[in-house]
Amino acid sequence: MEIRKSRMADLPEILKLYEEARAFMQETGNGTQWGTSYPPVEQVETDIREEKSYVCEEDGRLAGVFYFSEGPDPDYAEIYEGSWMGSGDYDVMHRVAAPGRVKGAGSFCIRWCAEHSRRDLRIDTHRNNLPMQHVLEKNGFTRCGIIYLANGEERLAFEFLPKDI
Template identity: 55%
Template sequence: MEIRKATINDLNTILQLFREARAFMAESGNPDQWGTAYPPKDLLINDIKEGNSYVCEKDGEIVGTFYFKKGEEPTYRKIYEGGWINELPYGIIHRITSKQGTKGVATFCIGWCYDQCGSIRIDTHRQNIPMQRTLKKNGFTRCGVIYLEDGSERIAYQK
């Protein structure tokens, strides 16, 4: 597998990956985290334009996508029911998903992100059990709870 920055030409494939992810999340008992329309197309276009959107390819086919950025995440400034492992510079992963039926994509993408800076923070919905398992499997520590700008609660992890 290989990681590269997403381009606007990848947008339709990225949108399809998110449609599949929303359906999977709903079937897995997590219908609320991304609902029926998240992430919106405009956000994904902005991620691409800012250079923070990535795709994972296997044999020339896009099998995953995610947002990655080195730097501070404003919603991570306050953490409740725990604390971050450290306050060293970190990278942020958001909106990670993979093509249904593929194996190991999330682990590969997370590993690539970790290799970029050696400290990663990520959050997920309390109902997103598959992602919580993936994070635990990849050596992340559950650090506490953060709240998004809209007040939604998320479980925060760091490695």
């Protein structure tokens, strides 16, 4: 598998990946995190234009997509029922979709971000997203507490420290 920056030409296939991921979330008891339309097309286009969207490819076929960028993320300014482990700058990973087209693509994407982050790496997920929580913990992330998105929704916060690679 390989990771590369997303291109606008990838948009139709990226949207299919997100659609498949939403269906998987519904099937595994996490129907509310992304609902039926997250992320919106405009968000995905912005991620691509800003060169913060990446795809995972195997044999020319897209297996996953994710957002990776330098922090800070305003949603991570406050953490509750715990604390961040790192004390400095961090990178963020969001909108991970690896809906099972290629076994292990989700872990591959997460490990790639951990290896390419020059500092701490933070990510969050819904309390009901048990598959993502499992993949994060399997790949060395530690659950640090709870954050709240700008819209007030709760998310479980995870962090990976570079020394853990």
